[in-house]
Amino acid sequence: EVQLLESGGGLKQPGGSLRLSCVASGFSFSSCAMNWVRQAPGKGLEWVSAITGSGDYTYYADSVKGRFTISRDNSKNTVFLQMEGLRAEDTAVYYCAKAYLWGLDYIDYWGQGILVTVSS
Amino acid sequence: DIQMTQSPSSLSASVGDRVTITCRASQDISNYVAWFQQKPGKAPKSLIYGAYSLQSGVPSKFSGSGSGTDFTLTISSLQPEDVATYYCQQYNGYPVTFGGGTKVDI
Numbered sequence: 001e002v003q004l005l006e007s008g009g010g011l012k013q014p015g016g017s018l019r020l021s022c023v024a025s026g027f028s029f030s031s032c033a034m035n036w037v038r039q040a041p042g043k044g045l046e047w048v049s050a051i052t053g054s055g056d057y058t059y060y061a062d063s064v065k066g067r068f069t070i071s072r073d074n075s076k077n078t079v080f081l082q083m084e085g086l087r088a089e090d091t092a093v094y095y096c097a098k099a100y101l102w103g104l105d106y107i108d109y110w111g112q113g114i115l116v117t118v119s120s
Numbered sequence: 121d122i123q124m125t126q127s128p129s130s131l132s133a134s135v136g137d138r139v140t141i142t143c144r145a146s147q148d149i150s151n152y153v154a155w156f157q158q159k160p161g162k163a164p165k166s167l168i169y170g171a172y173s174l175q176s177g178v179p180s181k182f183s184g185s186g187s188g189t190d191f192t193l194t195i196s197s198l199q200p201e202d203v204a205t206y207y208c209q210q211y212n213g214y215p216v217t218f219g220g221g222t223k224v225d226i
Contacts, residue, residue: 035216037164045156045164045207047216059214062121095163106154106169106211113163 002026004096004111011117012086020081022096022111030054030074033099035107036081038092038116048094049081053102064090086118122146122210126219133226139195141222143208148188152212155184155193158221159204167206168193200226 008020022034036048049070050059058070069082079096096111123146133139143153151171156164166175168184171191181196195202203226208219 044205044221045158045209045218047209047218050214050216061215100169104211104214104216106152106166107156107209108166108169108175110163110165 002098002109004098004109006094006096006111006114009094009114009116011119013120014087014118016086016118018083018086018116020083020094020096020114020116022079022081024077024079024096024098027098029077031102033101033103033105034070034072034079035097035099036070036079037095037097037107037110038090039095039113040089040092043092046092050099050104051079057103083116086116088118090116091118092116121215122149122212122217124208124210124217124219126208126222128222129220130223130225133198133224135198135200135226137198139198139202139224141193141206141208141224143186143191143193143219145189145191145210145212149210149212151187152210153184153186153191154209154211155182156207156209157202157204158207164207195224198224198226 035050051070067085072079093113095113097107098109099105125144153171155168158164172184
């Protein structure tokens with residue numbers, strides 16, 4: 001059974017930093033790209049970032065480029081999202097989402113989400 | 121960036137009705153479309169990929185069609201458990217983009 005478990009969320013002040021983690025199980029982790037998708041309160045889904053199975057390639061939404069960094073540790077089946085320069089508009093539930101294969105591919109499983117609140 | 125325009129933004133239908141949601145891409149994306157269901161307070165769930173292929177375990181009342189720029193998600197017989205918001209997504213290229221969502225009520 002595929003499981004994705006996010007952690008690291010919480011309340012941060014504007015300008016602060018936060019690192020989200022997502023521990024995966026139930027599949028060959030290094031064979032699958034991983035994504036972060038967020039959802040602001042009462043809003044729709046917004047793709048944030050993706051990383052290929054090997055970690056060689058990373059991709060970002062314009063809204064987070066230069067502030068967020070995605071990475072992965074295949075030895076620990078974990079993907080990370082380092083968030084810097086947080087803004088109020090980064091407040092959202094962040095979902096870790098598995099892609100079917102190594103590169104750009106459809107999402108087949110989602111984590112339960114973790115709330116990040118940016119407020120003074 | 122590829123824009124995904126989803127319609128309607130909300131709909132109300134009766135139990136047993138056939139429901140259709142549409143999604144239009146701003147450029148040709150072949151069949152690189154996925155559909156997701158999100159029930160209130162829950163994480164999204166994957167329904168369809170490749171425009172028409174059902175994810176494992178998804179009931180056959182859900183179906184997808186289309187290619188190029190126009191896509192549809194159909195629920196053949198709406199049931200109370202189908203109350204949710206549905207999203208389309210293109211994965212033809214980065215940045216991946218989602219439609220705005222369609223809220224389905226009974």
